[in-house]
Amino acid sequence: MSDVAVEIRDLVKTFGGGRTLFGRAASTVQAVKGVSLELNRGETLGIVGESGSGKSTLARMLVGLEQPTSGTMVIDGKPWAELAATGSRAFGRNIQYVFQDPVASLNPRKTIGDILDVPLRLLCGYDSAKREARKRELVAAVHMPTNTLERYPHEFSGGQAQRIAIARALAAEARILVLDEPVSALDVSVQAQVLLLLQQLRDDLGLSYLFISHDLAVVESISDRVAVMYLGDVVESGPAAQLFASPQHEYTRALIASAPRLTASESAT
Known part of the structure; x- marks a missing residue:
């Protein structure tokens, strides 16, 4: 088995084009411009950049929610085109998406037990007894x-709901998780708890993470390597400690310079 969990080569995504209702040429926007990246097994690759940099479009293409305009992706040894031809369930068994808003991503009309039941039944094919046992394991893992299994999404705080969303991603038994701003909606103390949980699960289960965020401090704390996106392109990448200590690209330097930092007077209070 290759040491590379995800391989992206010359990936392009263009929106728009064609003709308007009046026959005029419609404008196009190139959201992702020839991106090439690798995510190694057991690694967390952080993707940073401002809103509009293309990082979420990249994530949506990886999990099959957007069709790439050109380029190639290989996910857990399987070509993206092959997974797409097989259907959405093929993506679900290989790669899972954890959304920014955990409560909105959970069906409000279903109990947590019912929500976790879906991937266990449709993607893993477990019988009823095995699904019940696995659901208990999943909530314990996060x-x-x-009794979480008997309750509804609105009964939980944002941090708790994100733990449940992570459990749902784990239910499919995929080994690659795309985490799109997974802690940005949470309080700082809760962020730290969820980040520690993600690190524990990665180490215990051998997971690989593509971690997307605009928060440089969060990315620095969890990532092994970091790629910086600007206007749809990766302008710099490298080991996290090296990139933050000695950024080479002017955009990376500007991002780091503009990030909030704790001053000496603040740390003393």
């Missing part, structure tokens, strides 16, 4: 009590 440090939630067993």
Whole structure:
């Protein structure tokens, strides 16, 4: 098995084009411009950049929510085109998406047990007894009590709901997770708890993460390597410690310079 979990080569995504209702040429926007990246097994690759940099479009293409205009992707040894031809379930068994808003991503009309039941039944093919046992294992893995399974999404805080969303991603038994701003909607103390959980799960289960965020401090704390996106392109990438200590591209330097930092007076209070 290759050490590379995800390989992206010359990936392009263009929106628009064609003709308007009046026959005029419609304008186009190139959201992703020839991006090439690799995510190694057991690694967290952080993707940073301002809004509009193309990082979420990249994530949506990886999990099959957007069709690339050109370029290639290989996910867990399988060509993206092959997964797309097979259908959405093929993506679900290989790569999972954890959304920014955990509560909105969970069906409000279903209990957590019912929500977790779907991937276990449709993607893993488990029988009823095995699904029930696996659901208990999943909520325990994200440090939630067993009675979580009987409750509804609106009964949980944002941090708890994100733990449940992570459990749902784990239910499919995919080994690659795309985490799109997974802690940006949470309080700082809750962010730290969720980040620690993600690190524990990665180490215990051998997961690989593509971690997308505009928060440089969060990315620095969790990532092994970081890629910086600007206007649809990767302008710099490298080991996290090296990139933050000695950024080479002017855009990376500007991002780091503009990030909030704790001053000496603030740390003393």
